[in-house]
Amino acid sequence: MNRDTLFRLAEVAMCAVATIATGLLYGRFFASLGYLPAVCVAALVGALVAAVTGLRRWRMSLTLLLAVAGFAVVAVYGVFRSTLYFGLPTWNTASQLARGVLDGWVRMLLVAPPADTQADLLITPVLITWIAAFTAATLALRTRSVLAPIAPALVAFALALLYLGKQPGIHLTATILFLAAGLSLMLLRTIRVGAWSERDQRTMTSRLVFGVPAVVVIAVPAVLYGQVSPLASGEQRFDPRTLRPPPVRIIDTLTPLATLKGQLREEPPRRLFTVRVDGQERLDRIRVAALNQFDGVSWASTDQFLIAGRQLAADPAMTKSRTVSARVEIEDLSGPFLPAIGWPDRLDIAQSDENPVGFSTTSGVLVSTLRSLRGVTYDVAGEVTDRDDGLFRATPTTTPEYRGNTELPGDMPPLLRALAQQLTATEPTPYGKLLAIEEHLRGLPYGLEGLSGHSYAALVRLLTRTSVGNAEQNASAFAVLARSAGFPARVAVGYRLGERSGDSYVVTTHDAHAWAEVHFDDYGWVAFEPTDMSQGGSGSSDRPTTAPRPAEAPVAQPPADVRPPPTAPRPGNNQREGLLEAAFVAAGPMALLVLLMLTILGLKARRRRRRRRARGNAARVMGAWQEAADRLIERGIPTSGSLTASEIAVHATGTLGNAANPLVEMVPLATMAVYARDEPDDDDVYRAWQLESQLRRQLYPGRFSVRRLRARLDPRPVIAGWRQARQPGESPR
Template sequence: MESAGPIVNGDKPFRLAEVALCAVATIATGLLYGRFFASIGYLPTVCAAALAGALIAAVAGLRRWRMVRTLLAAVAGFVVLAVYGVFRGTLYYGLPTGSTASELARAVFDGWVRLFLVAPPADVRPDLLITPVLITWIAAFTAATLAVRTRNVLAPIAPVLVAFVLALLYLGKQPGVHLTTTVLFLTAALSLMLLRTVRLGARSERDRRAMTSKLLFGLPAVVLIAVPAVLYGQTSPLASGEQRFDPRTLRPPPVRIIDTLTPLARLKGQLREQPPRRLFTVRVTGERRPDRIRLAALNRFDGVSWTSTDQFLVAGRQLATDPALTNSRTVSAHITIEDLNGPFLPTLGWPRQLDIAQPGEEPVGFSTTSGVLVSTLRSLRGVEYDLVGQLTDHDEGLLRAAPTTTPDYRGYTDVPEDMPPLLRALAQQLTAIETTPYGKLTAIEEHLRALPYQVDALSGHSYAALVRLLTRTSAGYAEQNASAFAVLARAAGFPARVAVGYKLDDSPDGSYTVTTRDAHAWAEVHFDGYGWVVFEPTDTSQDASETPDRPTVAPRPAQPPVAQQPPAVRPPQTPPRSGSGQNEGLVEAAFVASVPTALVVLLATMITGVKAHRRRRRRRARGNAARVMGAWQEAADRLTERGIPTSGSLTASEIAAHAVGTLGDAANPLSELAPLATMAVYARDEPDDDEVHRAWQLEAQLRRQLYPRRFSVRRLRARLDPRPVIAGWRQAGQLGSHRDDH
């Protein structure tokens, strides 16, 4: 890496200011994780990583430490911060233990992937916190090192920008414009560019005295660039999170459940159990008393059965909320499972908080698209947990609300292409009179509630079963009614799904004992501002009452339309499932490898860039003697890449002789270049232009003879060899120490 030049007293305050701006820009990237973690408990450690990393780099750079010493200080500083800032729970009387070392090592190597396995907002756990701390430390240390040791204006911004992009990848599709973070990052980055441009452009003491006025003149330009960028970020389609890339979609879900039979098909079996079996108890606190509790949400219909395509991430105590659910009430409940078969956990509305004790390493899974919770335990017997949920507030605004049309919910309007014409015609007939979306859905609901209810009806919810129900050739129960509502709603263009769970009877004290007799299914439609709104298409007057808090609607016709018998329904074909486990594994492996690959590419780019910039400076050095010595130094770098020592204790002729003896005729140009370098150092007169030109011709001839092939592995390896860069740092450190001694 190229030295930034001697440090004079006038430069040191400005270099320290650059280091401070590097730390501020890195802290801005750390603020992004505020949308990943559920609390700000992560922030002090991340800020400490940015400040400490930049400070160590500044001390090492200003004191001209060798790079090995600098890296050791950086690693030691990170370990101390990780032990006492992240894994302090493993300490014994303030001292690290074997558990500290093992957990730290495991978290450093596995934490990159674990952040993609949890559903934001995540708990601030050491195994999740260590990766943001490590990214912040590397970014701050690298940025400050480049600020102190190089003259490239943009170099210190690169590592902070990489950290910013990594944080955005971990956030995925979390909504928000990150206004504070954007303002802080842009202001620090642009100010750093301005300060370095002015400082590095100062050639004389007079220029240095004018630096303050130039900086004040450039500050308005920083504002003019930052303000439009922030305004664009607030209005950009990416601000909502809908069009952002989420790497979690590229990998298989970390929590998988084996549930070959759709929960809707189990409904009849539970209703017919005699005597009814106790499943779980619910104790609700709060003013709002729910009338149902959900197990599963089914979003895919193939004409034969309803299934779920949910992907489950590891759930923490805080759960991701439905951004569309703004009109809601909060309800809290304590649930104790007695004899409920897994894997689904009962939930009230959209779960927001979960406090559950899972034995061992068995995680709880959460679907951020459906609000469904699952457990990986083989048996749920005895499981207890506290749940806070959001229930839709059925107010008058729901009468005028619009169904959600964002891309995430377009799949909830899909129906198979071979849908019987009877169903589509009936959906149009029922919704033709009403003018509001809620009114159209209520028309479908009331038509289905008028149909006969019979638990002993034939099971199944295929197209054929729905046609029999709607033509009144046979009675139905909740399985068919809920499926019919969802199909008719989708045919009318509404995002609908089928929910499976249990009814909750009226309770004066908020305590419920749920049995198999309470098993039920209903339909839900997603509305802007109200989330998933419950519709009850089944009239079980002997078991349940009307849904409370339902908005009033216009009167319905006295005689609902009756569907006519359609032609024979062709059995639908289930579309093949896309993808395979092997492809998913390849995608996962490719993604896991992307982070270290990016770091390797970044390191290689830095090495080649430093070498190219150093060569350009040597050719443009002031004075012919410096240019001749620049050619010799470039030749010495080529020898270093081949493992030939170029110690300062050897003369140029001795180095040339050793190189010819080792490399043979390929090193012959050194025999002619060595006298030119010696004369440039010791001669009384400056070399003329012809001698400078000849020196660089010999250096180019040496490179051609060492690597005659334009493209070869040896040539590429030499370009990426960091030894000449490290040798340059070591030489600069020795020169700095020599100046300090004198």
């Protein structure tokens, strides 16, 4: 096995490693590492098939046929093993494989990450990985381009990021591995393509000594920049799921908040469902819906639901929590919302393609598409906020994805804004301000005989005590007052859990309830109880206590002079801010790229000017020859100092054909400049530079072309000049 074959195999290995790095990204998409073996096998076998066919120089038709067969084997035995019959593929195997290849990429955009490792989801990463590894290795073995083999892995990397969407994290391991493999691949190809002569052993060594540190110098700043970039949090990342209609749609013309009073007045109360809690955990409520949009008349939800798997996406801002597991058995509950504990992160429920279960990754709400929930049973585990003294020091979440939870319509009555300012003025902490609003609302009269509704008008009646209210109005009032004070708040609809009987809570229509929630860093959505339920049940809460407050709660009065409320932000503001932030993120790399391009152009222009003005006609003739050699380097033709001018010209003619004729005519002038006793005359200098200009025109006939621009920006002549300057004793090229 000669040195060239070893380099080719090393390049194939780097193609496989770079492609495996793209496969590591799917660890944020799948809930477990069960996907990884199939993806790694696809990368390794794809590169191996390309290596066998490329080294033997098989025809492309036969190569593609073998590639398709190889992918089929990997897909059948690595993805669809469950469809085999005694180790042999069946008709079901073929149909599922065909459906997975055609529809798998769409299926991945319909589920909520992290997803279960299912065959119909796994087939797409395996296919992308296979194509990337096979194409990259084929380009490495069949082309001379330095950059082409890394392009397939780069495309696969970008596709994986698209499928991840807004999943948080910087993918450190995958990024480091991809950069190291990709840059090493380019280094190996630069050495192999450039050092075509066996006499270039010293050149190869010097290139390795120079290239390996360069790989580190490029990779380390790139990784560090990725860690501090605003895109690392996932908030401003592009998610293709937002461009598609939601796969799970619910038809609910009536906000669940409006059904609250009707359930409370049912006589006798109707049993809805039973909650069986694991362990000794005690719960006081269970949520079914979260309403985050208020138009001044009613609260609604803007949730979009993706298909839920067993593992559900967690709230990344929720770090101080405990896990509570329960089994929910529904007896007579209207859909589409499914009761859930805290922020659900695991779900075990029977579902099908016709009737999937939807999950909102922005609110933690579960929905079903079944027409009736009667008899539905499922296991659910959720993260419940740990209420501790740290809440007094906690800060509300201010990231862009929660800014929509602070918006209010512009026609908000001045009375509400003035009351919010009055209640929160003396409290130093955010949590204390919210407790002040909560305690004020708990001091209002409670009753079911008041008017229904939770519009601005209903809230004014409640706060001026011209009408009694219930949980519907109190929860809405809290959310409006909290948003007026700048807090990300929403209204939650669900049920109170009363006395526990053994390990179960029995929920009836008389337990229907609504409350408000505010999102805090580290704590997630924290529940606030603005309704005094002492007349209808226990109003206990496990929130931290504070110092006693005045017994007399203030009564809201219309203010004499209040400034008009500011106009609610337009929906496009968040998009505009996101675009500006994305532009700012891209400005850094773009500025560095422009600076690098200008530096390369400046160095080339300065060196050309210095060569033309060198002392002595011999040095000027050699300057023209060196400029011509730089043009060859830009075309990927090696010009090592160990080669004579004639050898360089012969090799250039074999590659460029007649376009290299000016270089052939320049050989006698360069040889005379080095070995002749007398200095060349001015005519020889003029002729040498004239031939150099003619060579440039024949290499790039058009005045404006992409190839000409790429040659002008090619840094290889500059790097070759630096390398030659560190090797005294070699004759100039």
